[in-house]
Amino acid sequence: MKFRRTAAAAAAVLSLSLTATACGSGDEDKIKIGIKFDQPGLGLRTPDGDHEGFDVDVATYVAKELGYDEKDIDWKESPSAERENMISRGDVKFVVATYSITPERKEKVSFAGPYFLAHQDLLVRSDDNSIKDAKDLNSKKLCSVTGSTSAQNVKKDFAPEAELQRYNKYSQCLTGLENENLDALTTDDSILAGYASQKNHQGKFKLAGLKLSDENYGIGIKKGDKELQGKINKALEKMVKEGAWDEAVKKHFGPANYKNEPAPQITEKS
Template sequence: MRINRAMRVGIGAAALALAATVTAGCGGGSDKSALENAQDGKLTIGIKFDQPGLGLRNTDGTYSGFDVDVAKYVADKLGVKPENLTFKESPSAQRETLIENGQVDLVVATYSINDKRKEKVDFGGPYYIAGQDLLVPTANTDITGPDSLAGKKVCSVKGSTPAQNIEKNYPQAQLQTYDTYSLCIEAMRSGAIDAVTTDNVILAGYAAQSPGTFKLVNKPFTTEKYGIGLKKGDSELRGKVNDAIQAMIDDGSWKAAQEKNFAGTGFAVPAPPTVDRY
């Protein structure tokens, strides 16, 4: 059968339309704002899947940790029930992209607030203040703080604030970066890494998960303010998230969540942070 010019044009237009539909479907983002999604009774929140005590996907498919509890509390204040929440894994290096593309409505994933990130996203909070520390094998006596890292293989996560801090301020260390902290932990377990560095509360969770195997150096050398990441310029959402964090602090849920998730780690619950209303 011969295909005339009109038919060729029609077929070409149909193919372009189909390609556009497939491309849009592959993007994974939402055209709705986070508040519009909340009004529909659903939210997608980015968390870590591999951080005991903070954001952990359990073997039964459930999620646990302080970040998870914060996410559920904030979502509830936005009108979304826990059963209507979707948790999406948000590795450190992907958090801004996930927010910008609309693949998540919020990120609650040990997300340190800094000026560089605020160029791309906004933050509610802080909801927690941590400090960078070092985790080492229990038998290690050489590493006593960041100034003793010369020649040592130190692992952190790609794109994370702790990795950038080691690279900039402790160049004598041999920094190695992986996609997740759990990979750093396994590398140290096998002897390929001398120390893992990130915020003390994250490291405490790993230490508690493997009693007697690892220990915290307990020499924090930074101050990290954890915020809830959200789309740049959404001041209404940021205000509601800040209100929710303040309510969690005021009604005792914030303290209770920490006591539940960090039990046995040796951490005393710190004073709550002051919510930044910038």
């Protein structure tokens, strides 16, 4: 009787062990990637739950080169103000979310890339001809998102008297601009082009056409992870060489007649 109880207990332990191993294996087959959920043309979650955009295509390509199929990707929304925290906590393996490489950010995380070069610009209402230069923003209401450097750059370098408004998402800024509660939205031209090209926004907004800064988009990774940095850089170089990078640009930015810069050289190396 004692032997049977011991054998039964051992079998139960073995069963639990196998179950735990199976669960762990399933987790290892997934990769968590941070993207934006509200940026048309770059990172957008559609009503049916899919994800689309240039950043999504880049992230999917990189994940494939790392050994993950598209079905194995667990997309995580990464608001601008939370990107460093999500990377540091290990919530995501990497972040592809219009993430400009800056010295300040490199103190907290590392980057691979860059994979895209954008320029800061302004989005204004199509019937507003009062803003032709960044200096025209003095005494006007300027919007950007929390965690973004765009509005701070404008106030510091061009229009110190601009009234800054910050929201969690660009879509909130866009609503304020459409309702005339705001005068301009500032961020990268690639992001602004994505919004302006949406069917429900066509004809309502226009880009000012200013190149206020160079924004090199990088893929954010845990600080000091040189191995992952090297693998991602190789994936990006392959994507450009195969022509997949150009295809993604045309697919997502073509409808807005956005004139993108060529694929940038990889600079973030160990």
